Amino acid sequence: MTNLDDLESLLRDDTPFIDTRSPVEFAKGSLPTAINLPLMTDDEREAVGTCYKEHGQDAAVRLGHDLVSGDRKAQRVMAWQMFASQHPDGALFCFRGGTRSEIAQRWLRDAGTEYPRIKGGYKEIRRWLIESTDQLIEQAPLLLLGGPTGAAKTRILNEGDGGEPIPGSVDLEGLANHRGSAFGRRVTEQPTQISFELALGVLLLKHQHAGYQRLILEDEGRLIGRCALPLSLQAARQDADWVQLDASVDARVEHSYENYILQNLEDLKSENATRGFDHFATGLLDSLERIQKRLGGQRYAELKANMRSALVAHERGKPEGHKAWIRELLIGYYDPMYEHQMNNRARPPVFRGTESEVTEYLLEAGTTSSTD
Known part of the structure; x- marks a missing residue:
């Protein structure tokens, strides 16, 4: 046999x-x-x-x-x-x-x-696979895509090459089935930690075999939802080259609204047309509650009230009221966190620019084969 x-x-x-x-x-x-x-x-x-x-x-x-x-x-x-x-x-x-x-x-x-x-x-x-993953992360020149919450980093990596993924990129949030923030939970469950690690290991094998010049990843924290990055990747990202994606607050509010509100509700309704909105509303309020301590009592209470008002209006057919609390959360909570993280980085970005400029840079960085 x-x-x-x-x-x-x-x-x-x-x-x-x-x-x-x-x-x-x-x-x-x-x-x-x-x-x-x-x-x-x-x-x-x-x-x-x-x-x-x-x-x-x-x-x-x-x-x-x-x-x-x-x-x-x-x-x-x-x-x-x-x-x-x-x-x-x-x-x-x-x-x-x-x-x-x-x-x-x-x-x-x-x-x-x-x-x-x-x-x-x-x-x-x-x-x-664990051993292979650690070796590949150590060997592959790493390039991280950073930017504030809502800047559409995942969209660039997954659609930047004419609707296809940027060559050399790996979608960590896709593997983790999570959008990467407190509000990033998707309709379907995340994989287990073991399944996440195994799937990442397989993708890194394919990346190496394709001969890409760089391994391009979104700059994630230690956790994507409940899935933890491998320790070797957590260590490597500290000194990795990175690209800064700039985006206006208005653009980030719009992107967050489209993905975390409209798309998320559509996904939930496709799973349960009758209870979809109820699950959507509960999910938003639960996500806000998970960061209650970091927001502080007064800010949490204000955001919760604004969110409840937006949900009432949304159920009546006027969803755009969500943009007010999204803007407040981005400016008052996520942006200070991101600024703190960037101040602690070991080196400045190798490039920074708008979505189109960053996309062009990443396409050039990702398409050259290591054998060229």
Whole structure:
């Protein structure tokens, strides 16, 4: 039976994977191209684990075969076969590349399907990707895009090349499924920390393979929502070259209004047309409450009152009232924070300009191959 160990090629080429670990293990994090088709359910795995502790490995293996037998076994093998037929270039893995993936591979072979498994399993994949990520961040010349909240940094990185991403850029907020501020929560949940790190590692492999001159990222803080940047990236950004994006307050208010108000409400209504506005309003008020201590009591109370008034008007068909509290929040809260952060940077920006000027600069910085 075939075991694969060329992790770089497998991950870089978006190989489809069967993750045979239990659902609770999978939920903690897995690869972007993995689907969970477990050998055992959570309850079955728990029973086998208890048996192993009390009676040893042989008894646990026997119990596992008893629990997953007959129609239950046939259904799981059928699911693996269907995946294998749809993805003949794929592979399977378990936690350590041991018993569970070996059993799945053997049962598939007995059913007439040869399918490879990953040597070392999930544990080795994660170890290798963490090490690879740290090495790539250390080696790649880093260029950060900075600018005040609402300056449309993410839009530039994702759409700056004629509607396509700036070459050499990686969208950290997209990977984290979060817009990066207290109000940045999206309709769908963020990935787990492990899934975020694994997805970033895969994208960095692709970035290196493409031969870009620089790794271009939005200048993020330590956290994007609940997803933390790798420690190596947190350290590297301190001394990295960076570009300053300038934007007027009016432009930033408009951008924030379009994304955090109009687009967010549209997304919520697409998920729940009946309760979408209620979820939207609750989300805004909860986001404001999360920064209550930093705002101070009086400012928080004023912003909350203005936000409630805007929500009442919005529900009556007049959403533009949100722009008043957005402006107040940008000028009175986010701008002082950003100025403090910039004053603590180790070096001045290598370039600064408007959206069009910064876009042109980043396009030139990102398109030159390191082999040119």
